[in-house]
Amino acid sequence: MYSRIKKNNDFKKLFTRGKKFFSPALIILYMPSEKLSMGLCVSKKHGKSVQRNRIKRLLREAFRRCAAECGGMNAAVLLIPKQAEEYSFARFEQGIRAFFAKTRRETEGCKKQG
Numbered sequence: 001m002y003s004r005i006k007k008n009n010d011f012k013k014l015f016t017r018g019k020k021f022f023s024p025a026l027i028i029l030y031m032p033s034e035k036l037s038m039g040l041c042v043s044k045k046h047g048k049s050v051q052r053n054r055i056k057r058l059l060r061e062a063f064r065r066c067a068a069e070c071g072g073m074n075a076a077v078l079l080i081p082k083q084a085e086e087y088s089f090a091r092f093e094q095g096i097r098a099f100f101a102k103t104r105r106e107t108e109g110c111k112k113q114g
Helices: 008-017 049-067 089-113
Strands: 019-022 027-032 037-041 074-079
Touching (some): 008 074, 027 089, 037 049, 074 089
Antiparallel strands (some): 027 074
C-alpha cells in the first residue's frame, strides 16, 4: 500500500531535489523515502476538470496495481507531459512498471556495491 503526498512542502522538495524518470506517457519525479508515497500534478492544459479528474483516477489505479511489485521505497510525483495525446490506463501502467523496474535495478546495484 502507499500513502499520498498532499503537502506543498513535500511537492517542493521533490521538484527541487528529486530525480527524473521519463516515459512516453509520464514524467516521474522521485527520491528515496521511508515509505512508498505518490502525488499527482495534472495541469489545466490537459482539459477541463472532468478530464483532469479522469486522468488522476487512472494514474492512482495504475500506481496502486503496480505498487505491489515495487522495488524500493520512494516518494514520487507523477506528471503528464504536454505532448501526451493518449490518456489510457495501459500506457500509464506501462510507464509506472518501467519506473519501478528502474528503481529496483538501482537499489540492487547499490546493495551489490555496498
